[in-house]
Amino acid sequence: MEVRVMASPVIRTAATLMAALVTLSACATANAPSATSTGSATAAAAVQPTHPVEFVISTAPGGGSDIYARAMATIIENKKFSPQPVTPLNKEGGSGAVAFQYVFEKTGDMHYVMITLNSFFTTIITQKLSFKATDFTPVANLALDPFYLWVNEDSPWKTAQDFIDAAKKDSLTVAGTGTKQEDEALFRRIEDLMQTKPFTYVPQTSGATVAAALAGHQGQVVATVNNPSEGLQLYQSKKLRPLCAFTPASPTTAIYASLPTCKSQGIAIDDYFIMRAIMAPPGLSQAQQAFWVDVFKKVYDSDEWKKFMSDNALDPAFKSGLEFRQFILQYQQLHQNIATKFKWVS
């Protein structure tokens, strides 16, 4: 890892700079005690938290990540998985940039963990932030949230192939969460793979408003790639229906059991999910990292989390250590490719 004292527009405080330099030495010697911008050297060197922990959430209260993070924090709290309280804290803004910067500056301090989704890659790349996704200490991935292709109940399209045929004729208006984020990334992949006309992409504020836009024909929106949990309510009220799932196999959740995969209908994408992953500030020692991996493994194994995952049609996927690092590298590359191909970065 290199410390880039870059010509970035970000005015960095002396403390951050110092912390970043310390990271360098910490990385070189793996378990060197590291001073932090906030805590004392003893606090940072400890292998478990000595005061309350902030669980940073990069979205506003009520968003997808927020719900997942609060469910996790509640399990940690109720089951006493951590010796110190783990308190959720929303640091929304800039599609996650505010939260990432905040946690990045807590170098070497294990009293911060953060829930991340794919904006952890897209935002860092497109906003050209001064750090990389790989600079953070990876803890674990707890679940993969699949994408489904959704249309309005009254849509003439019955299969994914119908949708692709229509998309080849006209530029379709589609909606998703945020610009240059995971939903748009998936639509651009479809556009690229299936050689459709470019989609007109309308950014919305949250998964719920994306589903609402499709259900209400707002602004001529004809398709979305909502997660199963986001579309569930409007599917039950017969306003929306899924055409296919971007997964390797058909879903197992009862209500979606008969849904075919998109791959089987001609859109060969089955490797793209929203990660629900935990990251920690850069420069944690191996013991500190192991502490958090252990806590979140216990969360993952709890009955409460299992029920939560099945309620929300999430795919269980615990990844830590080397496997998680490889996953991070793979997703970083995937998003970098999309960003370059569709000129998200100038």
Next chain:
Amino acid sequence: MEVFGDLAGGFATALHPINMAMLFVAVVLGLVIGVLPGLGGTSGVAILLPITVFIAHGSLPGSDATTAIIFLAGIYWGALFGGVITSILFNIPGEPWAVVLLFDGFPLAKRLGKPGLALASSFVSSFLGALVSTILFTFFALPIALKALEFGPAELFAVFVLSFATLIGLGAEAPMKSVAMLALGLLLAAVGFDTVTGEQRLNFGQISLLSGISFVPVTIGLFGIGEILASAEEQGIGFVENISARLGLQDVFAAVGELRKRLRLVLSNAVIGFFFGVLPGHGATAASFLGYGLARQYSKNKENFGKGEISGIMGPQAAADSAGVASLVPMITLGIPGSPTSAVIMAGLFIWGLQPGPVLFIQHPDFVWGLIASIYLGHLLTFILCLLAVPLLAMIMRVPYAIITPFIVVISIIGSYSLNNSMLDVFITVIFGLIGYWLRKMKYPLAPLVVALVLGDSMERELRKALIAGHGSPLYFFNSGLSTVLLVLAIVLVLIPLVRTIRARRRGAAPPAAVAHP
């Protein structure tokens, strides 16, 4: 009718002792959260979310998920009422939706010396607004929520334009000054992050500015600090003596009398607030500004607005409380939260293991109807508590200004700090305190600035979404009947001052005061 049976069952659930006890605790907590500036209803509900898991899983005798939602929603009801108290007494908004109460609530309390009347007016209209909204909720929740889905970007944009227009066309100050303040507000709203292009904007490379300039520290500065500077200059004279000496419930009866004179306004604002609340993502704050604009538009004595006009309290307050209740409607029926606070309550549902949506009505009727019944009871409880507190609260205004001033400054600073635990918000408050003082001296209206700052982001987003959907053609706004009507109405409102001037010139008379402000 089936609904009455369901509702009766709901009341049976809500009146269960544990549910009533938790409702009482919740509304008191909500009132406290509402009074504290910076700690908003949304964060208050979010902070207490972990506790509800214990409640939902039966840690209290007889409690279940219904108790948990009654508790969370109760905090919201308390905060809806309580947020106005500091607005009226100290000119500091306790909650975003109480910002609009600064325009007339504080002037009525301070300049006209009627804090009790101002508070009581706010509470009675809140209660009536909530009542209307809850009745609509009880009978028409699902059809209205489905109708609201059809409200696209063009229609929403038209609604925002209309609420801006009500502030320009009918302002007491010079219209150009209102326009200048609107422009400044929009400029401030643009700071941070461009959600459509996904790029940083006007933040001078500062990550801390990426989340934008929040309007709460700005309004605390403009109104709270700005007013103190102005008062200090006047040496705070001539208002302590004015405070009415009555310390009884007379103010409450007076407020009810005022309400009866404005029944049509309050009821229509409550209905409009309800529809606005059901639209996803806007909620009580936007509704309160719209309610203020409408109150002003329909009023016969527009020149009294900004100087302590009771319609300027009742109109927005009825709309805000109504919208607050209504924001639960799309959340419960469709899983689409109508406001940030209801988004957090929805997070609670997921964590307790419930799925919102139409199935909820079938699978968990106790839960849904218990909640609906608790909305009636919660508001009644909050209303009674607030009315009993009016004389005590009004007494605070009799404390000499020299003592209260430092207290207000401290509360302002703490309030803006506690918003995000960031010093940046404190600096914003202080800077806007100075700006507010200067604007006051120059006789610029502050209301349009605040409205533009609050609604600017949403309006811009809807505008750009509509333009993307319409492939860049502005004619897209005239595709739908509703948005066409609203936009035409807005244009007419803006043109009113212009027409007035021209007419006055033709007659050779002096232009009206509204235009020729010295």
